Amino acid sequence: MILDSNSKKPTIEYPCDWHYKVIGTDVDEMIKLIDQIAEGMDYKISSSNISSKGKYFSINLKVFVTSEAIRDIIFAKLKANEFVKMVL
Numbered sequence: 645m646i647l648d649s650n651s652k653k654p655t656i657e658y659p660c661d662w663h664y665k666v667i668g669t670d671v672d673e674m675i676k677l678i679d680q681i682a683e684g685m686d687y688k689i690s691s692s693n694i695s696s697k698g699k700y701f702s703i704n705l706k707v708f709v710t711s712e713a714i715r716d717i718i719f720a721k722l723k724a725n726e727f728v729k730m731v732l
Contacts, residue, residue, distance in 0.1 A: 662715050664705040665692060665732040666722055671701040673727040681721045682707050700729065 668674045671691075678689055685707055692702035705722075709715045722731045 659710040667702045667730040668728040670727045
């Protein structure tokens, strides 16, 4: 990622690894969702945190994306799922 001197928006060079933090209520369903969305792509899932009351779980997703469009599609599909509360 390179910062453009004329704007505050970074310039992202594709293809690249992109990292998402997925926060939701059912870790098994979230993993199934990620497996479906990233099928055929190079990706890695790792655990992150559990809320103090055990209600929310976070998962780190690293995926190799080839374009901004693919990156945005993955984000939208993650965010649209009923078990996902937030995607960072």
